[in-house]
Amino acid sequence: MNFSVLGSGSKGNCTYVESGGTSLLIDAGFSGKEILKRLSQVNRSPEDLNAILVTHEHGDHISGVGVLSRRYNLPVFANNGTHQASEKRIKELHSRQEFTTGVKFHVENLVIHPFSVSHDTKDPVGFVITDGHYSLGYCTDTGRITKLIKHHICQCRALILEANHDPQMLMDGPYPLPLKQRVRSNQGHLGNGDAARFLAGLVDSSLQYVVLAHLSETNNVPELARNRVHKELGKLTAQYTILLAGQSEPTPLISLASR
Numbered sequence: 228m229n230f231s232v233l234g235s236g237s238k239g240n241c242t243y244v245e246s247g248g249t250s251l252l253i254d255a256g257f258s259g260k261e262i263l264k265r266l267s268q269v270n271r272s273p274e275d276l277n278a279i280l281v282t283h284e285h286g287d288h289i290s291g292v293g294v295l296s297r298r299y300n301l302p303v304f305a306n307n308g309t310h311q312a313s314e315k316r317i318k319e320l321h322s323r324q325e326f327t328t329g330v331k332f333h334v335e336n337l338v339i340h341p342f343s344v345s346h347d348t349k350d351p352v353g354f355v356i357t358d359g360h361y362s363l364g365y366c367t368d369t370g371r372i373t374k375l376i377k378h379h380i381c382q383c384r385a386l387i388l389e390a391n392h393d394p395q396m397l398m399d400g401p402y403p404l405p406l407k408q409r410v411r412s413n414q415g416h417l418g419n420g421d422a423a424r425f426l427a428g429l430v431d432s433s434l435q436y437v438v439l440a441h442l443s444e445t446n447n448v449p450e451l452a453r454n455r456v457h458k459e460l461g462k463l464t465a466q467y468t469i470l471l472a473g474q475s476e477p478t479p480l481i482s483l484a485s486r
Contacts, residue, residue, distance in 0.1 A: 228361040228483045232387060233257075233265040235367070235440040236474035240288050242365065242387060243271060243477075246358035249335035251278045252295075253354060253365050256287040259294035269480045273299050278324075278334045281305035282344075283351035283368060284313035293317040304334070306341065308350030328352055342379045344369035347414040355379050361483040363387070367441045370413040372425045381432050384483050387472070388425070390439040390456070391416035392446040400446050416441065419452045423459035430460065434467040436481055444474060 228246040235242075239257035243266065244250065250271070255262055263273055279292055279301055292313070296303050302322035305313070310323060326332045328350055331340045338359075341352040346368045353366040353376065364383035366376060380386055397407055397418075409415050417425075426437060439452050449471045456469060472478055 228356075228358050228363060228384075229480050230363055230385065230387075230483075231269045231477045231480045232438055232440055232472035233262065233269070233477045234474055235387075235472040236442060236444060237287055238444075238474055239290065240367070240441065241265070241291070243269065244337075244356055244363060245271070245275075246361070247336045249277050249337050249358075250275050251280060251334055251337070252276060253280050254282055254288040255279055255291040255295055256285075256289060257291050259291045259298065262291050262295065265477050268477050271480075276301055279303045280334075280339065280354060281309055281313070282353065282365070283346060283348040284309050284316075285348060285368070286316065288368075289313050289317055293320060296321045304332070304339070306350045306352065309348070309352075312349045340379065342375055343373075344376065345371050345373065345414050347409065347412075353379070355383060361385070363483070369417060370411075370415040372417070372421060377425075377428070381429060384433055385436040385438070385481065386429075386434060387438045387440050388422050389417040389441040390419050390422040390447070390452040391441050392418050392443045393448075393451045393455075394418050394420070396448075396451070397443075397446040402445070410446070416443075419447065419455035420459070422452070423456040426456055427459045427461075427463060430463045430466075435483060436468050436470065438470045438472050438478060438481075440472040442471065442473075449473075
């Protein structure tokens, strides 16, 4: 299984995943043209895609969904709440596929398990994607880590995890107070400390890679996110590699069979 976070942040989110001849996108929050450019940067083609999975209806996750679906005949998988909330923006799809949160489904040879997260949208989800050998967890846009999230993530070989903001930067920053409160709420976004404490509890898991994602360009900097994680891990023996996803360019294509 290989994956690349093509970009992550408030201006757009999109992740590429492939295994055994099946490839898909988790969200498509950039323009179609931008997503094509980023796929080419990791030497991949949109013609090889089998599907798009959608976590929730916010614009930074769905902006390119409709055009990619229509242009490349791609089915779009989302739950009913997300489909209904996003249909005015996405418009016509090549194929509208509906899953039930908590119930596994297949895209070719990949098995996808959507699980609930805590965000201020209709029915937001994270995903665990497995090919039978390796599992990738995707968990962004959640205001808190629940027991359910921990249950699904603990068996993953790789994890894409939100580290959205530094709390002090957020409170000292330019956002109006209601927006600050929304970001910090249980239906907002994970701060660096939230992500770090969660990862500290996974040091004995099977993780190989952790990608910190959805970093705010206004209320965070990569060094703060990375340092907060390392501080929380302390003397714990973490066996996984920590990477950071940016807004402007893809991560390298990461292979779970490389270690």
